[in-house]
Amino acid sequence: MSSQQPTEQRLTIREIAEAAGVSAMTVSRVLNKRPDVAPATREKIEQLVAEAGFVRSRAARAMRKGRHGLIDLVVLSLDSAYILEIIRGVEEALEPTGLRLVISATNGEDQRERQWLAKISDGWTDGAILVLAQGQSARVQSLRRRRTPFVVVDHQGELGPHVPSVGATNWAGARSATEYLLSLGHRRIGFIGGSPTLGCAQERASGYQAALKAEGIEPDPDLVRPGTFLHESGYEQTMALLDLPRPPTAIFAGNDTMAFGCYSALRARGVRVPDAISVVGFDDVLVAPLVIPPLTTVRQPLADMGRFAVSMLLRQIEGIPLDALRVELATSLVVRESCSAPAHPGSQQAQP
Amino acid sequence: MSSQQPTEQRLTIREIAEAAGVSAMTVSRVLNKRPDVAPATREKIEQLVAEAGFVRSRAARAMRKGRHGLIDLVVLSLDSAYILEIIRGVEEALEPTGLRLVISATNGEDQRERQWLAKISDGWTDGAILVLAQGQSARVQSLRRRRTPFVVVDHQGELGPHVPSVGATNWAGARSATEYLLSLGHRRIGFIGGSPTLGCAQERASGYQAALKAEGIEPDPDLVRPGTFLHESGYEQTMALLDLPRPPTAIFAGNDTMAFGCYSALRARGVRVPDAISVVGFDDVLVAPLVIPPLTTVRQPLADMGRFAVSMLLRQIEGIPLDALRVELATSLVVRESCSAPAHPGSQQAQP
DNA sequence: TGGTTCGCCGTTAGCGTTAACGGAATGTAT
DNA sequence: ATACATTCCGTTAACGCTAACGGCGAACCA
Numbered sequence: 001m002s003s004q005q006p007t008e009q010r011l012t013i014r015e016i017a018e019a020a021g022v023s024a025m026t027v028s029r030v031l032n033k034r035p036d037v038a039p040a041t042r043e044k045i046e047q048l049v050a051e052a053g054f055v056r057s058r059a060a061r062a063m064r065k066g067r068h069g070l071i072d073l074v075v076l077s078l079d080s081a082y083i084l085e086i087i088r089g090v091e092e093a094l095e096p097t098g099l100r101l102v103i104s105a106t107n108g109e110d111q112r113e114r115q116w117l118a119k120i121s122d123g124w125t126d127g128a129i130l131v132l133a134q135g136q137s138a139r140v141q142s143l144r145r146r147r148t149p150f151v152v153v154d155h156q157g158e159l160g161p162h163v164p165s166v167g168a169t170n171w172a173g174a175r176s177a178t179e180y181l182l183s184l185g186h187r188r189i190g191f192i193g194g195s196p197t198l199g200c201a202q203e204r205a206s207g208y209q210a211a212l213k214a215e216g217i218e219p220d221p222d223l224v225r226p227g228t229f230l231h232e233s234g235y236e237q238t239m240a241l242l243d244l245p246r247p248p249t250a251i252f253a254g255n256d257t258m259a260f261g262c263y264s265a266l267r268a269r270g271v272r273v274p275d276a277i278s279v280v281g282f283d284d285v286l287v288a289p290l291v292i293p294p295l296t297t298v299r300q301p302l303a304d305m306g307r308f309a310v311s312m313l314l315r316q317i318e319g320i321p322l323d324a325l326r327v328e329l330a331t332s333l334v335v336r337e338s339c340s341a342p343a344h345p346g347s348q349q350a351q352p
Numbered sequence: 353m354s355s356q357q358p359t360e361q362r363l364t365i366r367e368i369a370e371a372a373g374v375s376a377m378t379v380s381r382v383l384n385k386r387p388d389v390a391p392a393t394r395e396k397i398e399q400l401v402a403e404a405g406f407v408r409s410r411a412a413r414a415m416r417k418g419r420h421g422l423i424d425l426v427v428l429s430l431d432s433a434y435i436l437e438i439i440r441g442v443e444e445a446l447e448p449t450g451l452r453l454v455i456s457a458t459n460g461e462d463q464r465e466r467q468w469l470a471k472i473s474d475g476w477t478d479g480a481i482l483v484l485a486q487g488q489s490a491r492v493q494s495l496r497r498r499r500t501p502f503v504v505v506d507h508q509g510e511l512g513p514h515v516p517s518v519g520a521t522n523w524a525g526a527r528s529a530t531e532y533l534l535s536l537g538h539r540r541i542g543f544i545g546g547s548p549t550l551g552c553a554q555e556r557a558s559g560y561q562a563a564l565k566a567e568g569i570e571p572d573p574d575l576v577r578p579g580t581f582l583h584e585s586g587y588e589q590t591m592a593l594l595d596l597p598r599p600p601t602a603i604f605a606g607n608d609t610m611a612f613g614c615y616s617a618l619r620a621r622g623v624r625v626p627d628a629i630s631v632v633g634f635d636d637v638l639v640a641p642l643v644i645p646p647l648t649t650v651r652q653p654l655a656d657m658g659r660f661a662v663s664m665l666l667r668q669i670e671g672i673p674l675d676a677l678r679v680e681l682a683t684s685l686v687v688r689e690s691c692s693a694p695a696h697p698g699s700q701q702a703q704p
Numbered sequence: 705t706g707g708t709t710c711g712c713c714g715t716t717a718g719c720g721t722t723a724a725c726g727g728a729a730t731g732t733a734t
Numbered sequence: 735a736t737a738c739a740t741t742c743c744g745t746t747a748a749c750g751c752t753a754a755c756g757g758c759g760a761a762c763c764a
Binding site for chain 4 (some may be wrong): 358374375376377381388389393412414415416417418662
C-alpha cells in the first residue's frame, strides 16, 4: 500500500550492479539495450531494475551523451485555439518517443526571445519547433550556428529557402473558399486579411484574388481590408465593410477568430448570417462548428502540422536527410451553415 | 552578421577560466553570483563570459545540484480551451523564474500515466502541477514518496486533505448563477452536470441545489441531468430536457463547452436563446463572449489558478512552508446576453 | 594442437560543474 | 611582535553515467 522506505534515496546504476554481481558498465549496457550481454545476465539485471523501480539519472546521461530528451516548442502566444491544436499534434507525436515537450511563449517580446535563446544555447534542447515565427531570422541564424535541429511551422517565406518548414496550402484554401462563395452567386466578397508580415496571410490574400480574377472579377480595393488575426480586427473591419456605399454580400475572414469578430459586428448591426450576409473563416478551430451558425471555414490540419513538424525534427536529430524541406499539408473547405446565396444579386443591406 | 566560427564548439567553464587567468572554481563562483570574489576579478570574468556568449551546461549543473530547472504540467487532455487558459497562466508565472515548462497529456490512458511517472521518477522534474487529476491517488502517492513537490489544480477532494491544491469557488459560483436565473423569474431551471467523479462537478451541482432550496424550491430530479463536460453531452442532455413534459425555462450547464452543446441543441429545435430559453455556462472560456448570443457564464480565473499553482510549487521547492494547503480563487458571474426573463410563467414577456 | 575469432564483461577515464576544504595574503587586535 | 580574523582564490573530489579499450574464456578453424 504505502512505501516502507522513509527516505527513498536515489538508486544508482552501481547499486544495481552490485546487487546483480556485475559491473556498472554491464547494467548500463542492459539499460541501453545493447547486444553484447549474455541473455541470463540481461534478464537478471532487468528483473532487479524492475523490482527496485530503478530509473537512471537523465542528468548524468545527458551530460555524457549531449542529448537531453527535450524538444522546445516556441510560440508567439498562448491565447488562441489555433496554437492549442498544434500543441496537441506535437504532444501526440512526441509521446511515443520519450522526448519531452517544453513550451515557451515569447509574446513578441524581444527580451524573452533572447532569454529563450540563452536557454537553449547550452544545448539544453535537442530540437526546436518554431510556430508562426515573426521576424525570426536572428533566431534561426542562432539555431543554425549552434547546430540545433529545428522546424518552422506556418512560417513566412522570408526566412530563406533552406529552412525546414511545415505549412498548409493557404493559397489553395483561400482560393477554394472564394470559389465557393462565387459559386453561390456572390460577386462582392469582402476579405479581411491577417498580419501582412506573415507569409500565410499573404498567401491567403493572394488565393482570394486569384479566384476572383479567374472569374473575371477585378478585386475592389475597398473590399480588401487589413487585419491582425485578432477578434477585434474582425469586428472593426466588418464594420468598415458594412459602412461601404456598396457593402459586400459575403465576407471571407483570414482566420476563424476574425470570423467570430465578424459575427459579433454583424450581430451588433442586426445583420443575419447567412441570410443577409455570408461568412467564411480559415483554420477550423475546435469551436468553429459550435458557434451559431456553425462556421463554414477552410480547415487547416493544425494537429497534423504539429505531428509532421515532429517527424521532420526527429529525422534531423537522427541525421537522416529530409526528403523535402518544405511540406505543405492540404487544406479543405468545410461547408457548414454560415453561407447562402446572396439575397439580391446586386447589393443589399438588412436593417433592424 | 553571420558567425565566423564554423563549428562553434561548446565552451566550458575551464576555458573561460584560462582566458581570465583564474581557476574554474572562480568562474563558477562568479556565475553563481557568490560574494567571495574580488570585484575586479568578477568584472573581468563577466566580461569574458559576455564576449564569448558562454552559457554553462545545465546538464552538468543539474547533475551536481540535483535540480533540472523543469516543471511538469500534467493534463488529462489538450482539447479544450479550459486547459489552454491554465497553461497560459502557468507559463506566464514560470517565465521570470527561468524554469521551463514541460507539458504532457495522459488522455486518461493508464499506460501513459505510468510512463510519465517513470520519466519524473529519476528526479528529472523539479516539481509537478497536476490538472484535473482523475483517480490520481497512485500518482500522488508516488510523487510524495519521491519527495517531488507538486500542486493539484481543480482536483477532487478524495485525494486527501494533505494535498496542496488550487481550485475555484465552484459551489459559490454555481449558486450565484442559479440565483441570477431565479432573480430573472425562472422557476424551472435545468442543470447539466459534469463528470460526477470530479470534485468540481459535485460542488457545482451542490451550489445549484442550494440556491433552489434557499428560494424554497424543491429540485425536480427530472431537471438534473448527468453530463461529461463535453459538447456532445450538452447537446444530448438539452434534448432530453426539451423532451420533458414540462421543459425548463432556463438551463445551467456545468461548463461552457456543454453550454455550447446546449446552444446547438436549442438551435436544432428552433428554440431561440434567450427569448425562449436562457442558458448559463461555467468557466468563461475565451470564446464565451464570441458566440451568438454571448454566453452568460461563471468566470473561473483559470489563468490565475495556473499562476497560483506555480507560486505554491515554487514555495515548496524552496522549502518555504505553505500558508494554506488549499487555495480557492473566487468565481464571478459574467452577465452577457444568453439570459432573459422566462417567456410565460405568469410574468411579462421581455422584448429587446 | 596452436592460433584465431567471437561473445561477454570489467577497468579506466572522463563529461562540466560545484561543495568542501585549505591556504596564502592582508588587515586588525593584543 | 604574535595571534587571529578576513578576503580571495585554488585544489581535490566527486555527481551518475558511458565510450573506448582490453582481457578472459570458449568455440572455431586449420
